[in-house]
Amino acid sequence: MMNKPSIAIIDYNAGNIQSVLFAMQRIGVEAKVTADHDTIRNADKVIFPGVGEASTTMAHLRNEGLDNVIRGLTQPVLGVCVGMQLLCEHSEENDTECLGVIPQKVKLFQPANGEKVPHMGWNKMYDLKGDIFDTRQEEQHVYYVHSFYVEEGPYTVGLTDYVLPFSAAVQKDNFYATQFHVEKSGSIGEQILQNFIRL
Template sequence: MKEIAVIDYNAGNIQSVLFALDRIGVKPLLSNDPDRLYHAEKIIFPGVGEASTTMAHLKKHQLDTLIQSYNKPFLGICLGLQLMCRHSEEGDVDCLNVFDLPVRRFPEKAGLKVPHMGWNTVSFNDHPLFKDIAQDSYFYFVHSFYAAQSESTIGQTTYGLSFASSIARDNYMATQFHPEKSGVVGQLLLNNFINL
């Protein structure tokens, strides 16, 4: 089996991603070594944390350069999606600029709780990541910041406003939701990524 790697950078959801991969029969390499990661066949970039401190950590370990130069299938999750964008309002930090998109905080509106937490639907385009998944399936979200819709959007969700819940360009893909916490549909999406 081709080597699947998970970037190890003290993100809060790494263990749940490893458990989810284990459930579909994948034993990934967990590493923060850019050279080892670069030679993996696919990389998953999970994330729960704060944007500016995480970017500082990525730069310190040269993981920013690895991500920007990687040319095989790459999947960012939650904060992973946000850090792949150009800039985040969280900590007012420049990010990896894989996607030329700003990341903004959800507005404080009457009746809109921030963070956006819990199950919500994703309507998506025809993309291999969503193969055999029913349109408007429910996925699990926990986030206060979002990426705006753009030509990179392959999945969208509404929470007070419509935002990009999944984006893709070339070999890069990312989900704002947590597939590892999204039950059967989440496992299907991870399996689709593994089988790309």
């Protein structure tokens, strides 16, 4: 008998956990919201969501011992929004040391031409290279809500232009992450989630 892949959504004080869970249900994938270290370690895939402020969230992860759990994961992990930022090295949001899985930096948008911050709404992504993308997502709109961004760098696998070209997505080893809200990006977001589940 084939077992269905087990998907763990890391439960912490992130605002979009429910939305991620519902998105998984919509694509017909069962997932479990959990903070249990062993359940997370033993899952086939792990989703690391995130909405909130970086330093509080990092402090929470450390208190719960989840920081080391996440760093040590070897199965495919998908960080979303603040989840992506926390996988990076450092965030300018309250000068926060992050998990350091992806050696890139998180910076605050410095609007040059009257752009609004937070960056809120639908923007196209382009130059997609990552394994969680296929050709259908190139130059398609996805949904963003954020004031901080991950700089373009060696692990960037997709770009979006807002104020400057920034990392729409990053990928390093078994860690994948999107700045946009994959769980709220319509059918394009669902395609990406499906691609992640198939990894």
